Amino acid sequence: MTVELQDFTCALAPQVKEVASASWHQAYSGIYSRDHIDRFIAEYYSVQALCRCQDAVSAGDEFFKVAIVGGKVVGFCHMGASEELYWLYRLYLLPGYQRSGIGSIMLSSGQAWLRSRHAGEYFAVVHQGNKIAMGFYRKKKFTVYGPAELPGEVVLRKTLRRASP
Numbered sequence: 001m002t003v004e005l006q007d008f009t010c011a012l013a014p015q016v017k018e019v020a021s022a023s024w025h026q027a028y029s030g031i032y033s034r035d036h037i038d039r040f041i042a043e044y045y046s047v048q049a050l051c052r053c054q055d056a057v058s059a060g061d062e063f064f065k066v067a068i069v070g071g072k073v074v075g076f077c078h079m080g081a082s083e084e085l086y087w088l089y090r091l092y093l094l095p096g097y098q099r100s101g102i103g104s105i106m107l108s109s110g111q112a113w114l115r116s117r118h119a120g121e122y123f124a125v126v127h128q129g130n131k132i133a134m135g136f137y138r139k140k141k142f143t144v145y146g147p148a149e150l151p152g153e154v155v156l157r158k159t160l161r162r163a164s165p
């Protein structure tokens with residue numbers, strides 16, 4: 001399978017929203033209600049909300065890549081800085097494209113961007129009930145940093161060394 005990473009542009013927003021919706025319903029089906037997920041996607045993945053990232057991505061101030069397979073958006077990865085810390089904001093793949101290394105490819109590319117900005121570490125918020133994501137981050141050497149704002153969520157930290165995977 002050939003995977004190409006491209007910068008997010010506003011024109012890709014509808015496809016990103018579709019991926020987010022399918023991935024959220026799969027990852028959080030036992031955690032949040034269908035209604036909650038639909039409302040979350042409608043608010044945070046509307047074309048308007050997604051397009052607000054475009055300027056920061058074009059300026060190189062945020063990392064927001066989509067993964068394309070056979071001309072179709074199958075996943076995306078979004079990183080940036082908030083309150084002087086670097087964060088992995090979102091990493092989502094269509095269910096049918098998981099477990100074939102695309103998440104690893106996107107994360108490595110994001111980490112290269114973080115290193116180019118001299119980041120020594122970054123953080124992610126994950127629901128502990130999302131066992132696949134917890135397993136993925138464990139494999140990528142994230143460690144639990146502490147509780148997050150919402151119940152069930154934790155903040156993970158990853159230390160970046162020059163050539164760590």
Ligand SMILES: CC(C)(COP(=O)(O)OP(=O)(O)OC[C@H]1O[C@@H](n2cnc3c(N)ncnc32)[C@H](O)[C@@H]1OP(=O)(O)O)[C@@H](O)C(=O)NCCC(=O)NCCS
Binds near residue numbers: 027093133
């Ligand atoms: C988490 C996610 C991005 C991982 O991407 P991926 O492309 O499927 O992961 P990879 O194929 O690169 O896997 C890397 C490692 O993660 C672990 N892993 C990934 N999927 C796994 C699964 N279903 N079960 C167990 N371990 C898994 C494995 O250790 C794997 O290494 P291996 O294949 O050599 O054993 C993807 O599963 C996903 O989109 N999940 C739904 C959305 C989500 O939960 N996002 C994170 C929100 S915080």
